[in-house]
Amino acid sequence: MPPTAAAQPGPIVVGVERSENSRDALALARTLAAQIAPKGVTVNCVVPGFTRKDASGHSALSQEAWRRSIAKVPMGRGCTPADVLEALYYLVHQRYEPGQALPVTGGQVMLGCFECFL
Numbered sequence: 001m002p003p004t005a006a007a008q009p010g011p012i013v014v015g016v017e018r019s020e021n022s023r024d025a026l027a028l029a030r031t032l033a034a035q036i037a038p039k040g041v042t043v044n045c046v047v048p049g050f051t052r053k054d055a056s057g058h059s060a061l062s063q064e065a066w067r068r069s070i071a072k073v074p075m076g077r078g079c080t081p082a083d084v085l086e087a088l089y090y091l092v093h094q095r096y097e098p099g100q101a102l103p104v105t106g107g108q109v110m111l112g113c114f115e116c117f118l
Contacts, residue, residue: 022047026101033099042098044091049105051079074107 026045033043050069061069070078087104091097103109 029101030099037098040095042091042094042096044094044097044099045101046084046087046091047101047103047105048084048087049073049079049103049108051081051084053081072108072111073105074111077106079104079106 026047029043029045036043050066050073052066066078070076083104083106087102091100091102094100
């Protein structure tokens, strides 16, 4: 009989939005990681920066606020869903890094802004 998916070691990735719950999600991921890492399961978080899902769609920011925010991003553009997907893909393939938060911020973290995203 083949083993069930629950019995297989592997990754769990928690997506974190920029919100009041971000720190809680990261704490949850790290707590889970500490508890189940001995079983070969990694738990990590993706922490995206300013992300626009659809350039013509609804945004919580005005166009001017969006431009000001993007002007602070070293890569010169906002995060896209594809950028987040690449980060998720990277973490899903990590077998030895539990309890990490991977910022997808276009370089804002190197400016000392990691706390801005939690």
